[in-house]
Amino acid sequence: MTTFILDVLEDLKKQDRNLSELIFILPSKRAGIFLKNQISQVVNHTIIAPQIISIEEFVEDLSQLKKTSNTELLFVFYKVYLELTKKEDQESFDSFSKWAQILLQDFNEVDRYLIPQEKIFNYLSAIQDLKHWSLEEPKTEFVKKYLAFWNKLNTYYTKFTEELLKNKTAYQGLIYREAVENIESYIQSNKEKQHIFLGFNALNKAEENIIQELLQNELAEIYWDVDKHFFDNPIHDAGLFTRQHFKNWNFFRDNDFNWKTNHYSEEKNIKVFGVPKNIGQAKFIGGLLKDLQKEDTDLKQTAVILADENLLTPTLNALPESIDALNITMGFPLQSIPLASLFEQIFQIHKKANNTFYYKDVIAIISHQFIRPLFRKENTDVASKITNTILTNNLVYISIDRLKELAPASSEILDTLFVLKENRVKSMLKNCSNLILSIKKDLDKNKALNKLSLEYLFRFNELFNELTRLNTSYNYIQDMHTLHSIYKELLSSATLDFQGEPLQGLQVMGMLESRVLDFETVIISSVNEGVLPSGKTNNSFIPFDVKLQNKLPTYKEKDAVYTYHFYRLLQRAKNVYILYNTEADILTGGEKSRFITQLELEGVHKIKHSIVTPKVEACFSELIEIEKTVAVLNKIQAIAERGFSPSSLTNYMRNPIDFYYQKVLGIAEQEDVEESVAFNTLGTVVHNTLEDLYEDFVGEVLTVEKLKSQKSKITERITHHFINEYKEGDITTGKNLIIYEIAKRYVLNFINLEIDDVQKGNEIKIIALEDKSIATLKIPELDFDIKLTGKVDRVDSYNGTTRIIDYKTGKVEKNQVEIADWEAITTDYKKYSKSFQVLLYAYMMHQENKIEFPLEAGIISFKNLKAGFLKFAAKEEKKKNTFITQETLDNFEIELKKIILEICNPEINFIEKEV
Known part of the structure; x- marks a missing residue:
């Protein structure tokens, strides 16, 4: 393949030019590497390599100024701003x-x-003075x-x-202006040099003047590298600038x-592919490269x-493993490195300036991989110890003293x-530097394995050193918000350069890096409006008409710049693959670029256009099935011998897989901090409070006086149990205070309900509270008992009828404790789990001879307290039987x-239920 660079070198060779004496000036440094390589293909003897520099290096040399960073410029400008602005009008940095x-x-x-x-x-x-502002008299401040x-x-x-020139530093535009000023003296001093x-x-304009x-x-x-097709077409943007140069430069009148x-x-093979989403494009590039290989x-x-360029990371991940040589011209963004997330978290906690820290922030920082x-x-593992203490004690906010x-x-x-x-600013910078040294000390223990991490660390060390230098030199960073802004500014432009052989293997680059370079096969991604070209952006104080007037x-x-780069890539290429995103993203994508439409309308090449959709196979989520191995069966037998509780059996009925995980494998639910009191915590508090208030009445008949005497104890007992269950969680503010008051109201309303019951002449005698029952069930099909x-919340006698009562802080309706079909009690978990629970309590207590008929069992729902005692009832032939009889227990036993x-049957596996 003949490239533009090779054509230039061949032409110079025909002119018998001594390449060693020439100064080659290119749009970018990258092109210089390819130029140097192709010189060896033209020259057949040993020569001294010519000077090869980018236009920016050449202009900087002309100006005798050193380019400084954008952040440094801001600090210098702020210094000037303060000098020129009255103190009362000065803005913060x-x-x-x-x-x-x-x-x-x-x-610039x-x-x-x-x-x-x-x-x-x-x-x-x-212009501003002519606007409506000046019409107002007197003018406002x-x-x-x-x-x-x-x-x-x-x-x-x-x-x-003036301030910049005094220090021999400048921004790019000032360097260009000074270079133009110095071009005459440069020419006088270098009359023998050829550029x-x-x-x-x-x-x-500065570059034009210098070159001319x-x-x-x-x-x-x-x-120039421009095709006749673009140059001769007066409206084709790819030739816009070269047409202007040809028309306006005096040099081309005679040369x-x-x-x-x-x-x-x-002839070219040009294919256009519409691919959904950026990740889809990255995956498609990987597949395309595999096919090309x-x-x-x-x-x-x-x-x-x-x-x-945000596609770099997903594209690298999608490249086929068979690609053994790769050259990446773009740097890897430093803000995509794990260390960036660590320092971002540290900045976030210190921007708030609190004495305590939110537990999620603390856990995220101490659990970070570095x-x-x-x-x-x-x-x-001290980090795990801290995390477990936070979770166990519900520490929503934690102080540094507690951490220590x-x-x-x-x-x-x-x-x-x-x-x-x-x-705080100076301390933050010092802490970040010390943290980097501490991490380095740890990584140095195994340098061979941690080479990449140490490289990350080195770059962040450079960044914080620069922040420290700027703060020391100018002292304009007065708060954490400003420090964070400057940190993000520096971080956004910082990259990690990839190491590789620039002339070997596949080339991955941004659009601007492709200048002057030619390839046989080109794959261009994200050819969408808003990306290529970038479209209308006006990040300037200079209005559009003023720019036109001044030829800015x-x-x-x-747009014309990117039009040229796009078409120049196509000039010498044989195979071109153009990808665009078909899906409308938040800011970009969805609409294919005008470049694609232009290619299709020009009619120079036959464009093959395809819409690519990912291969999506029909996905049926299979229900989890766990085989009952000998080990599992042995574990089930051990559970059975310890005892099945009502909650474990209802857990199985709800979903056998949950029973397997929790009971067989012993996997507890993940513990987390309760930022607001959970329902189960509220239930435990209410249960325990009622046990405390009624424990003195066991074996006694309730009276109005006894019940009223307990009201004064409610607040103290509720508080005690909240502290016991909610640990160090705060119940004095917000949602938790409301839940705390609800718990008190639940207990008070329940006692008032009991008082009202007694006043109506009903006799209530407390038989037992939190009574633990253990019963044995013999099943002939099993060779073990x-x-x-289970633990019953309360057993009492109500006008001579024994009642088994289960407290529920949630809402329970009457129909949830009434059953018509006995089989439904184990198959319809959502509706009848509460019926199953109270009947199992009745069954166990009857087995132990703790209770006698007549017997009732049911629920007291604190969210439905007006309904009173919700009795279990068996519907039989158009009537309800609320009494539990021997027949009831026999039916339940079946x-x-x-x-x-079913749980113990080796032939029936644990099968997940569809939710």
């Missing part, structure tokens, strides 16, 4: 940085295009400050650039325009162009993570044996 970023971009554009600064800034000020800001733009610019510019397209001066003085040649090629019209496509001549090892002391109590040996690392001293670039020119265990036999 955080507020200033929001608009200063935009203004710096405008300064004004300088790159050599616009007279005073003229444009005074023009902008006059807000309007005065607004107009004063516009009037100061030229002053800001002048003082700011070769190649692969340029859109040039700013060198051309006019016969110190340079320039090679040839090298070159207008004719590669685009050559099978077709023996040379991956050295293949490039994957990621128009949306932090957890720091808490390991003598093979003890839990982990006294880890005080130093806890201070580093959670304690900031008086100067607008969105049209920016079955034990049944169903009870069925369910236990």
Whole structure:
């Protein structure tokens, strides 16, 4: 394949030019590597390599200035701002940085295009003054400050650039302006040097002036890479800039325009694929590369162009394992590294400036993969100990003192993570640096395994060193919010460079990295409106019409830049695969790019367009089935010998798999902090409080006086049991306070219900509270006895009838304790689980001879207290029998044996029930 670079070198060779004496100037550093490589294909003898530099390096050398970072520029600009602004009108650095970023971009554009600064800034000020603001008399303070800001733009610019030039530093635009000033002296000093510019397209005014001066003085040649198809078409944006240069540069009136090629019209295989979602595109790229390998496509001549650079990580994960050589020109974003999440969490907890920390934040930090090892002391996982204590004691908020109590040996690392001293910003930076050193010390124990992690750490160390330097030099960071903003600004532009052989294997790059380079096979992703091209964006204080008047670039020119890059990739390529996202995302995607439509309408090439959908197989979720092995059966027998409780049996009826996990395997539900009191905790508190209040009445008949005497104890007992169950959770505020008051009201309402019952002449005698029953059930089909265990909330005598009562803090309706079909009691869990429970209590107590007929069993629902005692009833021939008889218990025993036999049957596996 003949590339543009190779064509340029061949042309220079024909002219007998000594390549060693030339200075090659390219749009990017990356192209220089390919240029150096292809020189070896043209030259057949040993030579000294020529000087190869990017345009930015050349201009920086001309200007004798050093480019500084955007963050550094903000600090310098703020220094100037403070000097020019009255103290009472000065904004904080955080507020200033929001608009200063935009203004710096405008300064950059004004300088790159050599616009007279005073003229444009005074023009902008006059525009604002002409608007409706100035019609208001007298002007408000807000309007005065607004107009004063516009009037100061030229002053800001002048003082700011003076400050930078004094320190021999600059932003890109200022470097270009100074380079233009110095071009004459450069030409005088370098009359023997020859400069070769190649692969340029859109040039700013400063670049145009520099190149034209060198051309006019016969110190340079320039090679354009534009196809006749684009150049000769007056409305094709891919040739917009080269047409302008050809028309406007005096040099081309007497000299040839090298070159207008004719590669685009050559036969090409162009396929367009609409793929749903970004991840879908990444997966499709992986599959496409696998197919290309099978077709023996040379991956050295293949490039994957990621128009949306956020696709880098998913694309790398989707690449086939068979690709053994890979070169990635984009850096891996530092903000995608696990360490970034750690420091983000640390910033978040310290931005709140509280003395206590939310438990989820604490657990997230101490459980982080880089932090957890720091808490390991003598093979003890201290982080787990802290986490378990937080969960067990319901510590929604936890102080540093409490953390140190839990982990006294880890005080130093806890201070580093959670304690900031008086100067919070300085302390934060110091803590982050110390934390990096602590992590490094741990990783150094096994450097061979932790090479990548140490590299991550090194980059974050550089970042925090830069933050510390800026804060020390300027002292403008006064609070955590500002520090966090600057940290995110630095982090967003920081990347980890991939190491690899740039000339080997598959090339993965962004759109701008593809400049000057040619590939036989090109895969371009995210060719959507809003991505390629990026569309209308106006992040500038300079209005659109003012930009047009001053020949500053607008969105049209920016779109034309990407149009050129897109079509230039297609010029020499033989196989082109264009991917776009078919799904409408939040900000981008959904609409294919105008570039695709343009390709189809041009009619130069036959475009094959396909919509790709992922292969989705019919997915039927199979219900979990656990075989009853010998080990499982032995475990079931052990459970049976210890005793089946009503809750374990109803758990099985609800879902056999839950029974298997909890009872057979012994897997408890995951414990978590109750930020608000859970229903089961409320139920336990109410149950235990009623036991306390009624325990003195066991064996006695209730009287109004006895019941009234217990009312005064409700608050104390409720509080005691909340502390006992909810541990250190706070019940004094918010939702928990409401639940606390509800618990008190439940108990009070229940006692008032009992008082009302007694006043009506009913005799209530307490027989037992929280009575534990153990009964044995013999089943002929089993060769071992079955034990049944349970604890009844209350047994009393009501006008001579024994009642078994189960308290429920939830709502229970009457129909849930009335049954017509006995089989339903074990098959319809949702409706009859409560009936099953109270009947099992009755069955066990009858087995133990603790109760006598007449007998009733039922529920007292605290959410349905007006319904009173909800009695179990068996519906028989249009009538309800609320009394539990021997026949009732016999019928229940049949169903009870069925369910236990099912649990113990080796032929019936544990099968999940559909929810």
